[in-house]
Amino acid sequence: MKVTEINKPIKERGMPSSIIKHKQKLAMMTDKELADRFKDADEDKLRRMAWGHGYGKMSSHYWDRVQAGKKDDHREISRIMKYESKLANMLNQRLK
Numbered sequence: 025m026k027v028t029e030i031n032k033p034i035k036e037r038g039m040p041s042s043i044i045k046h047k048q049k050l051a052m053m054t055d056k057e058l059a060d061r062f063k064d065a066d067e068d069k070l071r072r073m074a075w076g077h078g079y080g081k082m083s084s085h086y087w088d089r090v091q092a093g094k095k096d097d098h099r100e101i102s103r104i105m106k107y108e109s110k111l112a113n114m115l116n117q118r119l120k
Contacts, residue, residue, distance in 0.1 A: 047077040059093025
């Protein structure tokens, strides 16, 4: 490998290194973190971003992950509410 090749920006399928770094950063996030970050993004924007990151033309990769993150968030809230309800019932029984 020549010394001049080392200094060239990393490319993956012709992508600039900044796009690759952004793609890697998003890949390291959980679905919930991704949903929090892109909570206001519409489906079209997320599909265009996935296409730009090399997932295929109008891929639903990021849209699917954001939707999964939102479902996880709802499940977590439901789980907490059930726990609080059980705790309140236990406290009421002890106070009787």
